Amino acid sequence: MKKIFQLFCIIILLISCLSCEKKEVPTVKTVKAIFNDNEISIEATGKIVSYGGADVLSYGICMNQSNNPTIADTKVEYNGVGVSSFTGKFSDLEINATYYVRAYAVNSEGTGYGEVLEIKTSIKALVTTKEASAVGLDSATLNGSVNPNNLLSEVWIEYGETTSYGSKVIIANFNGSAEIPVKVKLTSLAAGKVYYFVVKVKNELGEISGSQMSFETYGLKDIDGNLYHTVVINGRVWTKENLKTTHFNDGTSILNKTANADWSAVTGTAEPAYCYYDNNEANKNVFGVLYNWYAASNQNIAPVGWHVPTADELEELIFYLGGQYVAGGKMKTTGTSIWESPNTDATNSSGFSAIPAGVRGDRLDNQLGAFGDLYTDAAFWSCSEYNSSGRFMFVSYNTAFVQTRMLVSKSYGHSLRLIKDQ
Structure with a gap:
């Protein structure tokens, strides 16, 4: 009977030992680590594979710059149980540096670590x-x-x-x-x-x-130091901006006529003259200068190697651009920031870049030497004349039509474009 009892105790002891789970540190996996170059941060993910037979007390991600990080290093830590996957985010990192991260979990038996992942905070210049x-x-x-x-x-x-x-x-x-x-x-x-x-x-x-x-680069500089862009149209080189000089190329000053009556009176004196629109010099930077025909026809108005176009050269330009019914649209700058709406059919496909600098002259309402048509019309002198009139080219805001060989009093103030000598 005693032997039976002893055998029974041994069996109970064996069963008890077999039913006891061996405790060990948790088994942990470092799943991934991602660098965010916008935030200059690293976010790592870990996973607890096994608790090790005991409650997990804490878990997280640890990081350093010398490899094999531990919980003594920088870490993101959580407390509690019942979690299998978790993340840790590290910010304020050095740029173009190397960091090492790994997941961990702690129980009563110690700390279990996952694999070490190396990640570089590389940012391009x-x-x-x-x-x-x-x-x-x-x-x-x-x-x-x-x-x-x-x-x-x-x-x-x-x-x-x-x-x-x-x-x-x-x-x-x-x-x-x-x-x-x-x-x-x-x-x-x-x-x-x-x-x-x-x-x-x-x-x-x-x-x-x-x-x-x-x-x-600019294609031309006048005697006053003003610079001009140029464009090649049909093999000829034109300035893309209105002339701004107030001197002939020999240094002689061109008269600045401001009073309306004085401007109109030059018809009798044949004096070359210029003005700024509304006599406001600030308009020079955008619109250039208005000249009467006596200034426009003076061969010294242009730098050496350039000249004011003849009426024939303006005609050739218009013909090359498709004729007077469409050429105006190809010559005008686009949009309505400087041209009054609708600026019909403006494409500036030629690169001529005409702008509505207005005119100065005797108006139909008997205003002598008055300014007008700013933002609506662009008028360009030729150096050609017909009897007592000067010839010019005219482009308007509400049509693609361009008028050439128009005649007007030589006292009128128009813009000038230059063409390079052949």
Whole structure:
């Protein structure tokens, strides 16, 4: 009987031991870690695979920059039980640095860790191409900025007359995390040409380009230093802006007639004269200068190698652009910011860029030398005359029609465009 009792106790003890679960540290998996370059943050995900036979007291993600992070390092920690998956987010990190993260969980037996994941806070350099400045006949300054984001970076600017560029200027090697302005002054450029340029950077993350920009060198400078863009139409080179000079090319001043009666009276004196619309010099920058025909027909009004077009040259221009019924639309700048609505059929496809600078002259209501038609009409003198009248070309806001060989008193004030000598 005693032996039976002893055997029974042994069996009970064995069953009890077999039913006891061995306690150990939790089994944890580090699932993933993602770098957010907008926030400069890392978010890692962990998972508790096994509690280890005991309640989990805490869990989370730990991180450092020296590998094998522990709970003694920076961590995101949670308390409690019943959770299998969790995340931890770390912010205010260094740019272009290496971090190590792993998940962990703690129970009464100790701390269990997941796999170590390495992640780099790599951010490409920030590259900006900015507008060119100080553009002249044969020179310009190209501008941009670079933030290397703590990577040693080679910086250069490429430029050329096509989007393939073809020319390169190396600026310097930069480092740090601040925005650094870059610029280069170009000389010996071709006059009257469009150039394209871009700022580029190369570092261990590869090559980065800013946005492409462009500029156009001026094609002409008058004796007063005013600069003009040019355009080629039918093989002839024209200025794209209204003339602004107040001197002939030999340095002689052109008379500035401000009083209406004085302006009208030049018909009897044949004096070359100019004025600003409404006698307001501020209008010069946008609309240029208004000249009477005596100034327009003076061969010294234009720089050497240029001249005011003849009536025949204006006719050739209109014919090339499709004739007088459509050419006006191809010559006018688009939109209604400067032209009065509707600015009919304006496309400026020719690049001539006519603007409504108005006129000055004797009006039908007996106002002598009065200003009018600003924002609605563009009138351009030719150097040709017919009897006592001067010939001019006229473009209006409400039609694509262009009138040529129109006759008007030589005392009228019109705009001037120049054409390059052949």
